[in-house]
Amino acid sequence: MSAAAWRVVGRAYPGPVVLATWALVTVPAPLVFFEGTHRWEEHMEVCTALWWTVGAAPVLAAVVAARWTRRTGGRRTAPGAAAAVGAATLVSVVFVAATTALYRWVVPLGGTARWRSVLLGSIALAICGAAVGRLLARRPVQGGRRSTRRGFVTGGIAAVAGALLAQTTVQLGAEGSTVRHGPVEYGAVGPYAPSAGEPGKLTLPAAGPYAIFAVGFAPRDPDCQVTGPDRAVVPARSLTVAPGDYGSDAASLAWVASFDAPLPGTYSLSCRAPDPEASYAVGEVPQIRGAVGALVHWPLGAIWLLGAVPGLLIVAEAVSRRAGRAPGRRG
Secondary structure (H helix, E strand, C coil), X not given: CCHHHHHHHHHHCCCHHHHHHHHHHHCHHHHHHHHHHXXXXXXXXXXXXXXXXXXXXXXXXXXXXXXXXXXXXXXXXXXXXHHHHXXXXXXXXXXXXXXXXXXXXXXXXXXXXXXXXXXXXXXXXXXXXXXXXXXXCCXXXXXXXXXXXXXXXXXXXXXXXXXXXXHHHHHHHHHHCEEECCCCCCCEECCCCCCCCCCXXXXXXXXXXXXXXXXXXXCCCXXXXXXXXXXXXXXXXXXXXXXXXXXXXXXXXXXXXXXXXXXXXXXXXXEECCCCCCCEEEECCCEECCCHHHHCCXXXXXXXXXXXXXXXXXXXXXXXXXXXXXXXXXC
């Protein structure tokens, strides 16, 4: 392939704006939409999230095919049509494959998915979308300039929105990827704690990790302290992102902290929070599948940065375009 052809391919390939839009539509959007339209004890299944991805594939293919056609011209030639549809379909399949990999290993939601049906359905819809996008591309583009100022604004908005959505996405993904969470029966503190024992007294049957749960609407950033039988303080580590929607109809629970008991025995729990009526309970650590189980422990700044990456790529592209222009020309 000639250098000119490679340049056309590069210009037709989806840029950071399309990448940011795809990431928004296929990851945070389905999780947030499901959370807002279903009861708290219901969890999204992976097949539902993947159908959002399949639905976005023809739109992506249409955009790629239209960009390809405008860059190359020759809208009515059969080879041009085949090249545009083929390139758009291939790009769409790559995007779909990346998203399905995310839902398989990073945020493995519950339920089962027909991965082959997702791939075949995406290919079929991408071909249709590419054909439509090629027909909508009326004329070729001979160069043209895009405003770098608009790129900075778009990138800034996308970076801020991605950072704000990242924490919610990790939380909802962790909730949906929880394999199981054991009973909360080892003790509690607070007026609404689900425990029949003495408030603040923990009876731990074995050494190992335990979870501290916020009961109901209790603040999710308490200052909790666990004291052992020898009056030694056991450090309690707060979670950066607190997965919730655990518990039962009596009370929802959110995993807010964890600690490691060195020995079985009787411990004491005390938690300070802005709400004097806040209650906290101790139970088994929830088992969360996939990489999202580690993301809930990441520093908040790292999670924000991860969510801001698509927007930062848009800004980087705008910087690159401005740097590549001749001196004295303004965008």
